[in-house]
Amino acid sequence: MLGKELLKTYSNKENFFNRDLSWIEFNKRVLEEALNPDLPILDKVKFVSIFSSNLDEFYMIRVSGLKEQVAANVLEPTIDGLTPNEQLQKIEAAIKPLLKQLIDLWKNEIIPTLKENNIHVCTLEDLTEQELSALQDYFKKEIFPVLTPLAFDPGRPFPYISNLSLSLAVLILNPKGEQHFARVKVPSILPRLLQIDTILHPKKTQNNGNYCAKFIWLGDLIKANLQLLFPKMEVVEAHRFRITRDTDIELQEDEADDLLRVIEENIRQRRFGSVVRLEVEKDMPDFMLETLIENLQIKSSDVHILDGPLALSDIMQLYNLPLHQLKEKSFYPVIPKVFEDDDDIFSIIKYKNILLHHPFDSFIPVIDFIKKASKDPDVLAIKQTLYRVGANSPVVKYLIEAADRGKQVAVLVELKARFDEENNIYWARELEKAGAHVVYGLVGLKTHSKMTLVVRRENEGVKRYVHLATGNYNATSAKLYTDLGYFTTNEEICSDVSDIFNYLTGYSKQTEFRKLWVAPITLRNKLFSYILQEIENAKIGIASRIILKVNSLVDPLIISALYEASNVGVKIDLIVRGICCLVPQKPGLSENINVISIVGRYLEHSRIFYFFNNGNEEVFFSSADIMQRNLDRRVEVTFPIEDKKIKDYVINTILKVYLKDNSKARVLSSGMEYVNINDGQKATNSQEWFMKHVIKKSQKFTKK
Numbered sequence: 001m002l003g004k005e006l007l008k009t010y011s012n013k014e015n016f017f018n019r020d021l022s023w024i025e026f027n028k029r030v031l032e033e034a035l036n037p038d039l040p041i042l043d044k045v046k047f048v049s050i051f052s053s054n055l056d057e058f059y060m061i062r063v064s065g066l067k068e069q070v071a072a073n074v075l076e077p078t079i080d081g082l083t084p085n086e087q088l089q090k091i092e093a094a095i096k097p098l099l100k101q102l103i104d105l106w107k108n109e110i111i112p113t114l115k116e117n118n119i120h121v122c123t124l125e126d127l128t129e130q131e132l133s134a135l136q137d138y139f140k141k142e143i144f145p146v147l148t149p150l151a152f153d154p155g156r157p158f159p160y161i162s163n164l165s166l167s168l169a170v171l172i173l174n175p176k177g178e179q180h181f182a183r184v185k186v187p188s189i190l191p192r193l194l195q196i197d198t199i200l201h202p203k204k205t206q207n208n209g210n211y212c213a214k215f216i217w218l219g220d221l222i223k224a225n226l227q228l229l230f231p232k233m234e235v236v237e238a239h240r241f242r243i244t245r246d247t248d249i250e251l252q253e254d255e256a257d258d259l260l261r262v263i264e265e266n267i268r269q270r271r272f273g274s275v276v277r278l279e280v281e282k283d284m285p286d287f288m289l290e291t292l293i294e295n296l297q298i299k300s301s302d303v304h305i306l307d308g309p310l311a312l313s314d315i316m317q318l319y320n321l322p323l324h325q326l327k328e329k330s331f332y333p334v335i336p337k338v339f340e341d342d343d344d345i346f347s348i349i350k351y352k353n354i355l356l357h358h359p360f361d362s363f364i365p366v367i368d369f370i371k372k373a374s375k376d377p378d379v380l381a382i383k384q385t386l387y388r389v390g391a392n393s394p395v396v397k398y399l400i401e402a403a404d405r406g407k408q409v410a411v412l413v414e415l416k417a418r419f420d421e422e423n424n425i426y427w428a429r430e431l432e433k434a435g436a437h438v439v440y441g442l443v444g445l446k447t448h449s450k451m452t453l454v455v456r457r458e459n460e461g462v463k464r465y466v467h468l469a470t471g472n473y474n475a476t477s478a479k480l481y482t483d484l485g486y487f488t489t490n491e492e493i494c495s496d497v498s499d500i501f502n503y504l505t506g507y508s509k510q511t512e513f514r515k516l517w518v519a520p521i522t523l524r525n526k527l528f529s530y531i532l533q534e535i536e537n538a539k540i541g542i543a544s545r546i547i548l549k550v551n552s553l554v555d556p557l558i559i560s561a562l563y564e565a566s567n568v569g570v571k572i573d574l575i576v577r578g579i580c581c582l583v584p585q586k587p588g589l590s591e592n593i594n595v596i597s598i599v600g601r602y603l604e605h606s607r608i609f610y611f612f613n614n615g616n617e618e619v620f621f622s623s624a625d626i627m628q629r630n631l632d633r634r635v636e637v638t639f640p641i642e643d644k645k646i647k648d649y650v651i652n653t654i655l656k657v658y659l660k661d662n663s664k665a666r667v668l669s670s671g672m673e674y675v676n677i678n679d680g681q682k683a684t685n686s687q688e689w690f691m692k693h694v695i696k697k698s699q700k701f702t703k704k
Contacts, residue, residue, distance in 0.1 A: 003528060003557050010560040013081030015589060017581045017672050019554055020062050020087055024094045026578040027054045029599040029666065029674055031098060034105060041113045042326040043601075045318045048106065052313035055095070056164060056244060063091065064246030064276045079556050080581070092301060103308035117326055118212040119318065121193065124224055127216070131196055135216065138199050139225050143190065147222065149229045152181045158295040159183050163245040163273070166192075166311055168223060169288050173234040181291060184229065184238075186219045192314035194218055211323060217309065239284040241292060242310045246273035275302070282307040328601060333362035333479065334694040345372050346456060349465055349487045353643040356485035357654065358471065359602060360694040363478035366485060367394050369467060373454045374402035380462070381408035381455040383501045385447055388472040389427060395473045396427045403434035408455075410437040412504050414447045439505050442635065445520065447504060449623045449637040453497050464494035468639045470606045470621055481605040482687070484621050486639065486646075490515070493639060504635065519624055519636035524557075526638070527626070530611045530618070531561040537614055538568045545612035547655055549575040551605060553582055554627040566592040575658050576668070577604040579627075586670045597674055600664035600687045609638065610655060619647050653693075661686040 033039065034047035069084035077083050082090065111121055124132065149170070150159035161167060166186040173179055186192075196214040219240055226235045275296045280289060282305055293300060324330060336356070342348050345368055356365065371394075373379045382402050389396055403409040413428040431438050450469040455462060471483030488494075492514040499510055500518060510521070517523040531546065538544040546565060553559065553574065559582045566572055572593045574582070584595040598604050607622040624636035641647045658665075663685035666674035 002532070003561075006560040006564055007557050010563045010589075011079065011556070013077070013079065015563065015583055015586075016080040016556065016559065017583060018078065018080040018082055018087060018090070019579055019581055020058075020066070020091055021094060022579045022581060022672065023058065023062070024091065024098075025672055025674060026597065026599075027051055027058070028098060029597060030054060031102060031105075032674075033599055035101075040326050040328055041110065041117060042319050042321065042323060043328055044105075044110055044113075045315055048102065048110065049313050049316040049319065051102065052311070056313060059244045059277045060163070060247040063088070064248055064273065066091075067274070067276055068246070088301075096304070099304060099306060102312065103306055106312065107308055114318070117323070118210075119321070119323075120212075120214045122196070122214055122216050124216065124220055127196070127214075131200065131214070134200050135194075135196065135221055136225070138194075139221055140228070143187070143218075143222065144225070144228060146187045146189070147184060147229060150183045150185075152183065152291075152295075161185075161243050161296075163247060164242065164311070166219060166240060166242050168219065168226070168238045169241055169284070169292065170226060170230075170238040171236040171288065172230050173236055175232065179236070180233075181288075182230070184222065184226065186222060186240075190218055191317060192218055192311070193317055194221065211321075213321065215318075237285070237288075239281045239288060240310055241281070241284065242279040243275050243296060244277035244279075246276055248273075277302055277304060279304045279306060279310045281305075281310070331359075331691050333359050333364075334698045335362045335364055337698070339365050339368070345369055346376070346454075346463075346465060350463070350489055353490070353646060354487040355641075355646045355649065356487075357606075357690065357694075358481065358483045358485065359479045360482075360690045363475055365487075366467060366469075366473070366478075367398070367475060369454070369465075369487070370395050370398040370402075370452065373456075373465075374398040374405065374407070376456065378457045379407060379454055380457055381410070381453075383410045383451075383453040383455075384473070385412045385414070385449050385451050385504070386427070386473055387414045387448055387450070388474050388477070390474040390476050393427065393473075394475055396431065399436060400431060400434040403431065403436040408437070409435075410439070410501065410505055412439050412447050412501075414440070437505070442504065445633060445635050447635040448630065449500070449518075449635050451497055451500065451637060453494070453501060463489065464491075464498065465489055466494050466497050468493075468497070468621070468637065470623055481603045482690075484606045484608070486621060486641065488643075490642070500635075500637065515640055517620070517622075517638035519630060519634055519638075520632050523622075523624060523636055523638055524631040527558065527609065527631075528561055530609070530613075531558070531565055533613065534570045534611060535561075535565050535568055537612075538565070538570045542614050543612060544570040544614075545610075546570055546572045547575070547608070547610035547659075548572075548626070549604075549606060549608040549655070549658065550625045551577045551607070552579040552625040552627050554579055554625075555631060556581075558626050558631075562593060563589055566590045573659055575604075580668060583670055583672075584668055590670075595668040596659070596661070596665040596677075597668060598658065598661055598665045598686060600685065602687055608650065608655065610651065617647070617651060619650050657684070657686045657689050660684045663688075 030047055030051045034044045034051065066084045066088050074084050114121060152158050165188060168184040170182045170184055171179060172182060193215040196216055223238050226238055275298050278292060278296060278298055280303060338348055338354060373382050382399065399409055399411060411431055428438050450472060452467040454465040456465065467485060467487050469483060469485040471481055496513045496516040503510055513522060517526040534544040534546055553576045562572060562582060570592060574593065574595045576595055577597055580595055584590050584593045607624065609620040609622060611618045619641040620638050621641060622638035624630040624638060630636055641650060661684050662677040662679055662681055663683050665677055667677055669675050
């Protein structure tokens with residue numbers, strides 16, 4: 001009842017930022033990194049690619065959803081007061097200036113700076129006769145056989161165009177003087193940027209000291225050779241375009257007897273989702289644009305006209321050039337000293353809880369944990385949840401080996417992990433072939449928790465070992481995302497993890513857990529109750545404090561509780577990387593709430609909940625963000641950090657350093673703008689601090 005009252009009190013539309021407009025502000029921060037004058041040029045390229053990839057996914061999922069609502073005549077506004085149609089209008093108004101900024105950055109800063117460093121993104125006019133001749137030969141041998149021109153006329157329907165594919169719209173003239181329209185797809189199996197020097201000299205290696213690279217856009221080379229595709233025709237003009245489709249999978253799980261089959265079918269159907277965005281070159285003539293708009297069944301408001309290259313997400317290949325002097329200094333994750341003291345990972349964890357802070361701490365101990373469990377003859381069972389494991393997963397490899405050795409292996413593979421469905425289906429089948437028990441989660445719920453349970457026979461009886469984390473069992477993303485992992489043999493935590501696996505794999509109506517908060521069962525109420533406790537303490541004059549570090553803060557009820565906490569004097573610091581629907585620093589609403597967002601070299605992904613609790617400070621790590629989907633529609637786990645030494649480190653080092661960041665952090669204003677922190681203090685970049693900290697700690701132990 002109290003929750004409903006709070007929500008009613010604070011439900012004015014002025015008290016909430018729109019979720020999607022907030023996300024755009026986050027992606028604007030990503031673009032801001034690319035604009036940073038102090039960042040090396042290839043890191044600028046990386047952030048341009050990330051910004052563009054983020055935007056693609058935003059249109060595929062969020063914008064497509066809003067367009068579906070408009071088509072269904074949904075007029076109901078969200079809690080911030082905007083109808084779906086109003087949201088779409090504001091989204092386009094916010095994004096178009098960013099696209100102009102992006103293209104200006106690419107043309108006027110990145111291209112010239114790359115050139116200064118002997119990386120040339122050329123036009124055909126920039127090339128020598130020898131280079132043009134070599135490219136002509138390359139086109140005929142390597143590209144021409146792959147191309148398929150598709151005509152469009154009364155006898156042939158408008159061709160199917162796949163999601164995110166780059167195409168050329170071509171106008172041709174036949175010998176009778178009749179005009180025809182054709183589409184040529186730029187093949188995605190070839191690099192978007194062709195490296196000319198490697199085509200000229202395939203076996204030549206370059207020294208980094210005098211490295212020089214020349215590139216040409218694949219689309220430019222195809223465009224220059226279109227005549228070969230249309231013999232005895234006149235190619236009048238050709239212009240690039242790219243479409244984005246609705247790729248959000250909708251499942252009727254109650255009717256799905258075979259979830260694996262249904263997911264596979266939905267992935268196939270994803271290719272045919274409606275078009276939600278059309279990107280075209282600036283010089284595309286009106287008649288050609290109108291032809292595309294009409295046949296793709298979109299509106300002119302769905303079109304982005306760009307005065308530069310399309311699909312800048314593809315330029316990540318430049319970042320992979322072997323030019324370390326043009327990137328931030330390399331960092332190699334450190335294996336904590338505790339794992340070097342003893343080869344037996346079980347004896348290490350048995351007597352000591354262990355914190356891992358990735359990517360500063362290496363992910364290798366997590367892989368070793370699964371590896372040792374797969375080989376140890378005393379290990380009886382391994383149970384694990386897998387959400388995004390990536391390709392060539394060492395974790396899955398060792399689970400398969402464990403099953404091959406006859407151990408009980410139970411794996412929950414989340415097939416509904418967006419854009420990782422195909423990868424997860426593959427691994428699920430490989431695990432099943434090895435004899436592992438594979439389950440695909442609960443009807444209506446995604447399993448997003450990150451848990452591993454190892455059951456081992458020991459002299460004193462069966463012992464359980466647990467690893468819990470905020471991030472996925474993905475060795476690649478563990479080098480790119482900041483996450484927290486925790487090894488423990490705490491009996492109550494281990495018992496809870498066992499119960500959760502029984503809940504996931506069998507039949508269980510369990511509603512109480514000893515230590516863990518489990519969504520959708522207890523997490524929402526537990527989080528809410530801890531905020532209420534700080535409110536009650538503040539009301540009677542007891543010092544109170546809340547710190548929450550999450551990726552997204554959207555849930556109206558939790559936001560309302562934080563507003564109430566602020567109004568009774570609770571000091572609240574929120575570290576929210578991305579979407580934040582809470583309006584901070586608003587008089588009479590959130591004066592005691594400070595929100596910062598940190599966007600840097602690594603993607604901030606860890607979730608930490610801190611409560612002062614009348615001096616008995618409590619810290620929790622979580623797989624969940626504070627969104628309705630996480631609290632109500634996913635299986636998530638929040639776990640306490642009760643080990644005093646680790647808890648003190650989290651409070652007095654990890655959280656303290658994040659809150660001191662005045663380099664990569666920005667303060668969110670009540671006007672939904674991210675503002676530089678000018679506090680006059682010594683510059684602190686939290687991620688750089690953690691990198692230096694683990695290296696210093698490692699060197700200290702090495703000297704000993």
